[in-house]
Amino acid sequence: MKTMDIIHNPFKNKGTAFTEEERRKLGLIGTLPGSVQTIEQQAKRVYDQYKIRPDGMQKRKFLMEVFNTNRTLFYYVLSHHIEELLPIVYDPVIAPAIEQYSEIFMLPQEAAFLSIEHPEDIEESLKNAADGRDIRLIVVTDAEGILGIGDWGVNGVNISVGKLMIYTAAAGINPSQVLPVSLDVGTNNQELIHDPLYLGLKKARVTGKEYYDMVDKFVASARKLFPDVYIHFEDFGRDNATKILNKYRNEIPVFNDDVQGTGIVSLAGVLGALEISGQKITDQKFLTFGAGTAGMGIANLLCKELQLQGLSEEEAKKHFYLIDKQGLLFDDTEGLTPEQKPFTRSRDEFDNSEELTNLEAVIKAVHPTVMIGTSTTPGAFTEGAIREMAAHAERPIIFPISNPTRLIEAMPKDLLEWTDGKALIATGIPVEDVEYKGVSYAIGQANNALIYPGVGLGVLASKARLVNDQMISAAAHSLGGIVDTTKPGAAVLPPVSKIHEFTKTVAKAVAQSAIDQGLADPDITDAEKAIEAIKWEAKY
Incomplete structure (x- = not known):
């Protein structure tokens, strides 16, 4: 790998945290300021810069610049300020970020963009976007039914990126093992079709057999390239969401967050x-x-x-x-x-x-x-x-x-x-x-950020073959049990500030359910150990 390729690779870049020894070994001498910083010092600089941004979209844009250059630093900052930053990287600021995606597009954020006009390219597109990474988790959307704002076509890839951020920040899913995917099948949003800057197909949504054939080809290609992948379907329309989930749920590990x-x-x-x-x-x-x-x-x-x-x-x-x-x-x-x-x-x-x-x-x-x-x-x-x-x-x-x-x-x-x-x-x-x-x-x-990261972590840790109703019930009971019944005015759900704690609780319940039902990998018998074995931490 060339010197500049390391600095421009968000999964490998450490920025000013590269030690002098690493700089000499990697040919980075003279390419960075001389001072070597810790991740804590870098994070303080990022957070201080974040705070001076005037509104949600400006704050999100700045955080995405960090995301695009240094994933480890981004997740270190996000995990240490998750209650404050969750509304910025996800809901509610994700809505205007989706609406303005084509206008403010800078980088594709390692997403795979699959077009219904070129189904023959689906496997190659997934392979190119993965770029040799060991993909274990895909969040895929066709963006027909983004809750609250409707059909946003290829702009909806931002929902996949945002969901995966929460998977990593809350559950410790390795960011190098995730892949956001956009199924571009057109859009019925006339505003997008007439927008000269819109980056997706400017045609009405394709439906029927051609649409389902594309979904089939995507699923088959994903499982061929990434045999252990867990597929999370996101923001599909009401006519397709349950139908697609039911088609695959008894064959492979899949999950639909809306359903x-x-x-x-x-x-x-x-x-x-x-x-x-x-x-x-x-x-x-x-x-x-x-x-x-x-x-x-x-x-x-x-x-x-x-x-x-x-x-x-x-x-x-x-x-x-x-x-x-x-x-x-x-x-x-x-x-x-x-x-x-x-x-x-x-x-x-x-x-x-x-x-x-x-x-x-x-x-x-x-x-x-x-x-x-x-x-x-x-x-x-x-x-x-x-x-x-x-x-x-x-x-x-x-x-x-x-x-x-x-x-x-x-x-x-x-x-x-x-x-x-x-x-x-x-x-x-x-x-x-x-x-x-x-x-x-x-x-x-x-x-949903309270629940889906723990479900995903439990499925991936146990290497579950399927995600069934018993596992889902176990997840709900584990979260619903975290209530202080002695306190007047107590919340019915745990606070986002404790998301790291109860995500692990949910993951353990899901993994244990998979083990008890014989749906887990036969070599995995201890849910807690399996979870700890795959958790990623934001550190150099």
Whole structure:
């Protein structure tokens, strides 16, 4: 490797931390300032520079410059300030970063860009992007359904990059073993199609057989090139997300964060809330407000949990009510998706089924105890609706988890006031503690970043052949159990500031489940040792 190639390789570059001996050995004498710094000194300089940036996008742009030049230093800074920096590298600042991706593009960040117009190049593209690295984890997106902002075509590769950052910062996944992948199948976003700077295909999204053939070829090529790879599907559209997950989940280790990750963190939050209230999950009535990919992923996982607790599938489904754009979903509602159909209700159950088109009316008819919002409809949880829910639930569990902030169904301060402090709340955005009647209420963040890094670490550590429902339930229970039930106003989910601790807890639960079920590598019998063996640290 040439001298300058080392400095320009983000996986090998140490910048001013190269020792004098290393500089002589690698031919770097005279190419760097004379002072040799520690990573701690470098990190202080980076953090000081970060703090003077005026807003989220400027802060993120600066951090990406560090990411592009020195991965070890980037992850050292991120891991030491993760609670502060997580909203910058991921949600909510990831949204404008995706929207502006083509305009501010500088470097591809070692991502693989696969085009539906050239399926013959898929294997070569993956190989080129990997550049000889031992890839163990891929986050792939076609960016049709980026929660809150919709279809952003090839710009959505930023979501793959951001997710992988959290995998490394929270779980210690080696950054040289990950690969962000963009499936460019076109876009239905007319703004992008007419944008002269847009970097993706300027055509309507390809659907049907040609689309699924591309996904098949991607999966086959990835498994051929990287036999141990774990594939994380991200932000696929509602018509494709579950279908793709179900196609591969019984064959290889795959995960869909929108279908499963949102479901796991929501289930964990519900379990945490029930720890506080002292109630049983089998006694709850669940209302899902927004029955798209995320909403149905939540309903499915909660339903499976009820079955694991002893209910039959038929009994479990009687606990669920779905509201989408049409109102409460009935078995004769037009336009139902395959995921929605098993959870619809019969009109015979209600005297006023034709009137159940808005949230407050449905709450009056159903009396839910758990309500989860994934609608991206700001302010949808109105005062009237919430007061009606609180009138029939001792400790209403209310999770407005749509994000970014401008799309949240209700703010925690209002929910606490409207329920007189009874509500057990989690949101999809970071929220400061809320003071109400002398009690400080910590608001849990139902952020998928709380869960998917631990799941991935557990799968990779155990070399699990599959990711099944038992492993997912184990992840949710491990996270939901980290609740301080003795503290008034306790959060239903652990804080992001402790992400390193509970990520390991989740990983251990997942790996142990794989071992117990015989899904792990036969040579792996100790979950904790397996996790420690693969964890990467940001140090030179």
